[in-house]
Amino acid sequence: MSTQTTTPAEKDRPEAIIIGSGTGVPSKRRVCPAILVRAEGEIMLLDTGPGTLATLLHQGVTYTDIDRIFYTHMHPDHCADMTSILFAMRNVEPRRTKPLHVYGPQGLKGFYHDLNRVYGNCLTPKTYELNLTELREDELSLGGWRVKTSAMNHMVPTIGYRLEFSNGKVLVYSGDTGYCENIVGLARDADVLVLECSFPEDLRVEGHLVPSMCARIALESGCKTLVLSHFYPQWEAYDILEECRKFYDGGLVLAEDSTKLPL
Numbered sequence: 225m226s227t228q229t230t231t232p233a234e235k236d237r238p239e240a241i242i243i244g245s246g247t248g249v250p251s252k253r254r255v256c257p258a259i260l261v262r263a264e265g266e267i268m269l270l271d272t273g274p275g276t277l278a279t280l281l282h283q284g285v286t287y288t289d290i291d292r293i294f295y296t297h298m299h300p301d302h303c304a305d306m307t308s309i310l311f312a313m314r315n316v317e318p319r320r321t322k323p324l325h326v327y328g329p330q331g332l333k334g335f336y337h338d339l340n341r342v343y344g345n346c347l348t349p350k351t352y353e354l355n356l357t358e359l360r361e362d363e364l365s366l367g368g369w370r371v372k373t374s375a376m377n378h379m380v381p382t383i384g385y386r387l388e389f390s391n392g393k394v395l396v397y398s399g400d401t402g403y404c405e406n407i408v409g410l411a412r413d414a415d416v417l418v419l420e421c422s423f424p425e426d427l428r429v430e431g432h433l434v435p436s437m438c439a440r441i442a443l444e445s446g447c448k449t450l451v452l453s454h455f456y457p458q459w460e461a462y463d464i465l466e467e468c469r470k471f472y473d474g475g476l477v478l479a480e481d482s483t484k485l486p487l
């Protein structure tokens with residue numbers, strides 16, 4: 225067995241790690257949605273479902289480390305741990321000092337305002353700066369890299385994210401969505417496309433994807449690697465790979481909690 229050595233270039237290489245490949249339904253195998261991204265010298269999160277902050281400890285990440293959080297939508301399975309994260313950042317020693325940038329769909333600021341009202345301001349930052357940004361069809365230039373967003377097809381305002389890193393690699397994340405042209409456009413030629421694949425083909429639910437739709441998005445966008453996540457427990461009666469291979473024979477990863485996606 226060879227010992228693995230990491231060169232400096234590999235160490236700085238962007239990487240996404242699936243923190244939770246599940247949904248809001250309790251599962252011993254899959255926790256709620258969150259993706260950790262280490263890139264551009266920053267620690268970023270895409271969604272923070274319940275339990276994210278504690279689960280991140282297994283990746284060596286805690287509340288003092290997080291630079292940016294990108295929310296797709298404000299359903300609890302995707303955003304409930306915003307409360308735990310802001311609570312820790314305000315109240316726990318050692319105190320957080322660096323700014324936190326939080327992005328989300330229309331309604332993010334109202335959501336934050338309401339959380340503060342409900343919790344009697346025990347989430348309001350004291351020792352660091354919190355920047356909230358609402359996005360729709362947007363493009364942000366963040367130094368040497370960029371973020372693009374587009375509206376998805378879900379029951380509440382939802383945006384998908386396209387992260388274009390300075391090394392030329394592209395990561396796209398749908399959050400929750402049904403099939404729509406916007407996700408195809410957002411995912412154009414992406415290196416890694418993370419799509420929700422909530423249900424098997426015959427249990428399709430409006431506003432969510434099934435394997436044939438994920439395959440269609442992957443084929444139409446020309447993504448290099450398709451990553452499927454957000455599996456409801458209904459999937460446990462199926463062979464997910466077999467179901468997906470009926471529609472797609474390209475690069476495919478079925479997410480588990482802790483799946484690493486090099487970029």
Ligand SMILES: [Zn+2]
Pocket residue numbers: 297299378400
């Ligand atoms: Zn949702």
Ligand SMILES: [Zn+2]
Pocket residue numbers: 247248257299301302400454
């Ligand atoms: Zn969801």
